[in-house]
Amino acid sequence: MATTTANPTYRLELTSSPHVHSRWSTKQAMWMVVLSLLPPIVAAVLFFGFYQLLVIAVSVGFCVGTEAAIKVIRKRKVVIEDGSAVITGLLLALVLPPNFSLFFTALGAVFAIGVGKEIFGGLGYNIFNPALVGRAFLQAAFPVAMTSWVVPNFADAVTKATPLAIFKFEAAKVESLSPMFFGNITGSLGETSAIAVLAGGIFLVAIGVANWRIPTAMVLGAIIFGGIFYLIDPTKYPTPMFHIFAGGFLFGAFYMATDWVTSPLTSKGMWIFGFGISFVIVVIRLFGGLPEGVMYAILLMNGFVPLINRITKPKVFGGAK
Amino acid sequence: MGLFNSKTFRGGVHPFENKELTEDLALEVMPDPKTVIISLSQHIGKQAKPTVKKGIEVNAGSVIAEPEGFVSIPIHSSVNGKVTNVHPEPNTSGFPKDSIIIQSVEGDGLEKYPPLNPVSVTPEEIKERVRLAGIVGQGGAAFPTFIKLSPPQDKKIDYVILNGCECEPYLTRDYRLMLEKPEDVLTGLNLIMKAIGVDRGIVGIEDNKPKAIEKLKEVANKFPGISVEVLETKYPQGAEKMLIKATTGREVPPGKLPLDVGVVVQNIGTAVAVYDAVVKGEPQLYAALTVTGRGINNPKNLYVKVGTPISDVLEYCGGVKDEAVKVVVGGPMMGVAQYDFSAPIMKATSGIVVLTKEEANAAEETSCLSCGKCIDACPLNLIPTKLARFTMLDRLEDAENYNITVCMECGTCTFECPANLPLVQWIRLGKKRVLELQRERKSA
Numbered sequence: 001m002a003t004t005t006a007n008p009t010y011r012l013e014l015t016s017s018p019h020v021h022s023r024w025s026t027k028q029a030m031w032m033v034v035l036s037l038l039p040p041i042v043a044a045v046l047f048f049g050f051y052q053l054l055v056i057a058v059s060v061g062f063c064v065g066t067e068a069a070i071k072v073i074r075k076r077k078v079v080i081e082d083g084s085a086v087i088t089g090l091l092l093a094l095v096l097p098p099n100f101s102l103f104f105t106a107l108g109a110v111f112a113i114g115v116g117k118e119i120f121g122g123l124g125y126n127i128f129n130p131a132l133v134g135r136a137f138l139q140a141a142f143p144v145a146m147t148s149w150v151v152p153n154f155a156d157a158v159t160k161a162t163p164l165a166i167f168k169f170e171a172a173k174v175e176s177l178s179p180m181f182f183g184n185i186t187g188s189l190g191e192t193s194a195i196a197v198l199a200g201g202i203f204l205v206a207i208g209v210a211n212w213r214i215p216t217a218m219v220l221g222a223i224i225f226g227g228i229f230y231l232i233d234p235t236k237y238p239t240p241m242f243h244i245f246a247g248g249f250l251f252g253a254f255y256m257a258t259d260w261v262t263s264p265l266t267s268k269g270m271w272i273f274g275f276g277i278s279f280v281i282v283v284i285r286l287f288g289g290l291p292e293g294v295m296y297a298i299l300l301m302n303g304f305v306p307l308i309n310r311i312t313k314p315k316v317f318g319g320a321k
Numbered sequence: 322m323g324l325f326n327s328k329t330f331r332g333g334v335h336p337f338e339n340k341e342l343t344e345d346l347a348l349e350v351m352p353d354p355k356t357v358i359i360s361l362s363q364h365i366g367k368q369a370k371p372t373v374k375k376g377i378e379v380n381a382g383s384v385i386a387e388p389e390g391f392v393s394i395p396i397h398s399s400v401n402g403k404v405t406n407v408h409p410e411p412n413t414s415g416f417p418k419d420s421i422i423i424q425s426v427e428g429d430g431l432e433k434y435p436p437l438n439p440v441s442v443t444p445e446e447i448k449e450r451v452r453l454a455g456i457v458g459q460g461g462a463a464f465p466t467f468i469k470l471s472p473p474q475d476k477k478i479d480y481v482i483l484n485g486c487e488c489e490p491y492l493t494r495d496y497r498l499m500l501e502k503p504e505d506v507l508t509g510l511n512l513i514m515k516a517i518g519v520d521r522g523i524v525g526i527e528d529n530k531p532k533a534i535e536k537l538k539e540v541a542n543k544f545p546g547i548s549v550e551v552l553e554t555k556y557p558q559g560a561e562k563m564l565i566k567a568t569t570g571r572e573v574p575p576g577k578l579p580l581d582v583g584v585v586v587q588n589i590g591t592a593v594a595v596y597d598a599v600v601k602g603e604p605q606l607y608a609a610l611t612v613t614g615r616g617i618n619n620p621k622n623l624y625v626k627v628g629t630p631i632s633d634v635l636e637y638c639g640g641v642k643d644e645a646v647k648v649v650v651g652g653p654m655m656g657v658a659q660y661d662f663s664a665p666i667m668k669a670t671s672g673i674v675v676l677t678k679e680e681a682n683a684a685e686e687t688s689c690l691s692c693g694k695c696i697d698a699c700p701l702n703l704i705p706t707k708l709a710r711f712t713m714l715d716r717l718e719d720a721e722n723y724n725i726t727v728c729m730e731c732g733t734c735t736f737e738c739p740a741n742l743p744l745v746q747w748i749r750l751g752k753k754r755v756l757e758l759q760r761e762r763k764s765a
Binding site: 011012013014015016017018019020021022023024025026027028029079082122123124125211260261262263264265266267270313314315316317318319 | 334336337490562566572573574575577646647648649651653654655656657658659660674676680681682683684687688689690691692693696697700701702703704706707723724727730732735736737739740741743745746749
């Protein structure tokens with residue numbers, strides 16, 4: 001049948017088209033997220049001391065260890081080199097208060113990966129952001145430890161309320177935004193320095209790992225929903241800028257809400273998701289029992305993602321509206 | 322580059338172009354091979370019926386098969402020689418096809434049709450000549466061109482768009498044709514416009530081909546009604562629907578044809594073939610193609626006789642390197658990987674891309690992380706990851722509701738997927754199953 005053959009000894013691949021790939025892999029994207037977390041990590045160490053590196057190490061170590069252990073138990077391939085457990089560990093540590101107990105950190109990490117991720121089948125199948133699941137667990141289990149805030153740069157650990165708690169429980173407003181911008185305030189490890197979060201977050205958006213629509217929608221949402229209340233009564237409600245720079249808003253917007261797995265697929269869905277998170281944050285902060293609402297807002301909206309995906313099916317090219 | 326002054330469509334991707342391997346190499350004529358294998362299925366539609374038997378002597382240009390049915394074309398011998406056999410042979414599509422095998426001999430007995438004057442020729446004469454010359458679309462689908470020149474009476478056509486995008490990475494044969502034969506390209510377009518009765522023609526060219534744009538713009542001054550549009554370099558800019566959107570703003574609805582929005586799209590290679598058939602009287606005996614990739618020793622742009630075995634072409638280009646892992650006929654985004662190098666060059670073959678391991682970059686598949694990159698990339702606004710998933714789970718109704726049949730299999734989703742999922746491969750399977758389901762429903 002064959003008339004001539006150039007060289008019969010070739011081994012050829014016969015997979016179907018396309019035959020080339022963007023070379024952009026999940027693994028690369030994950031390690032880019034790790035890289036982008038360096039500024040908040042540096043800020044955490046600068047403001048709260050070297051002990052925080054231990055918290056980070058324990059969190060990462062237990063996340064990776066838990067994932068590996070569960071994969072082994074389930075007789076699945078261990079794929080910790082994809083970096084996703086490392087990210088969960090870093091994110092969890094960065095939303096903990098300074099000087100947090102290493103034991104509690106480890107518990108949170110085991111819960112984050114075990115219940116937040118692996119119970120659903122591992123990477124790609126979880127509904128809720130694993131790091132926030134871990135934090136929610138710690139918040140419920142150890143509420144006191146989770147709300148003792150050390151003042152930055154004080155060696156002998158003076159505690160003070162966060163700007164959000166001052167607003168909530170002392171009905172007072174923080175005068176200047178500039179410490180919130182640089183991070184010289186009380187708060188969770190990675191959340192206090194807006195400039196560090198923005199540096200890492202904008203990098204993530206620029207390289208296309210984090211979708212720009214989600215943080216944009218969240219910031220616009222905070223301006224709109226926060227702005228409405230501020231305009232209603234400027235003496236009672238904080239400015240939209242306060243909403244954006246206080247607590248975990250920016251950290252949540254750039255690092256938590258943009259998690260691929262637990263955010264919507266479609267562009268329209270991402271806008272709805274971002275606005276929804278901001279709306280819930282503003283409502284919790286102004287009317288809820290808690291000073292901060294970023295974590296619950298994101299977890300709540302995570303739960304809506306399948307529904308959002310369903311209702312935002314894009315109009316097919318050339319199709320009727 | 323080009324973002325603000327070039328027209329385009331939503332979605333798409335930017336593969337490494339790799340056109341530098343061959344873009345500066347002029348098209349050269351490859352000598353006739355010893356044997357040609359001329360498939361009777363050079364086109365979409367019913368295969369042609371052989372009119373020759375074993376032992377018969379033929380000239381280049383002799384008709385060796387007659388059309389059977391309407392969507393079919395005559396087939397010509399591409400060489401002087403003797404028919405040695407008529408039977409199924411390997412084919413670049415992956416499936417053996419009935420073919421006429423001709424042993425070539427020296428000689429210059431080219432059989433031609435009488436040349437026609439491009440100015441005085443009538444629309445009917447053009448259509449008949451294009452049919453007789455056996456011209457098929459050079460864009461890949463190989464649809465008989467004469468049918469596209471005779472749109473149904475009730476369709477009002479106002480544009481012929483010539484596809485000069487060549488958006489597939491690596492390939493440069495359309496680029497070379499535009500550079501080397503700009504007059505032929507535009508005369509061919511003009512003849513196509515005349516045949517259809519349209520007075521407006523557009524050549525859409527991606528902005529990564531400034532020399533071709535310049536050349537065609539210069540020549541286009543001589544052709545009233547023809548304009549050159551600069552388009553953003555982005556895959557799949559050359560897909561019919563994307564090209565029409567970018568040049569005219571019109572969207573071809575799902576399940577409809579360009580005709581339905583008043584447009585006929587033709588390829589650069591087709592325009593040249595029409596010119597050759599009408600003005601020179603030559604049937605389509607050559608395929609212009611790019612032989613490229615980092616796995617071939619001497620990349621080239623070639624005119625190759627239809628029916629030449631791939632192995633002869635590879636040898637003519639210095640042979641395949643040891644690092645080569647894949648031989649693709651067509652472009653790397655939509656072409657077909659070959660397993661038998663005796664398969665012949667077809668009329669619509671646009672390239673042979675020999676990829677090395679590094680270029681083919683087969684990476685390990687991980688799980689979908691719902692990043693949405695496939696959705697951003699899909700030019701047709703589909704949700705590839707869901708379509709693939711529905712197929713895996715055999716949820717065909719869901720796949721149908723998510724418009725799986727609209728997919729044109731351009732592969733942008735798979736190209737872009739960071740988890741390396743074979744999305745378009747799953748979708749191809751799902752599409753086939755959904756179409757079967759729809760046929761069953763119809764017959765039930």
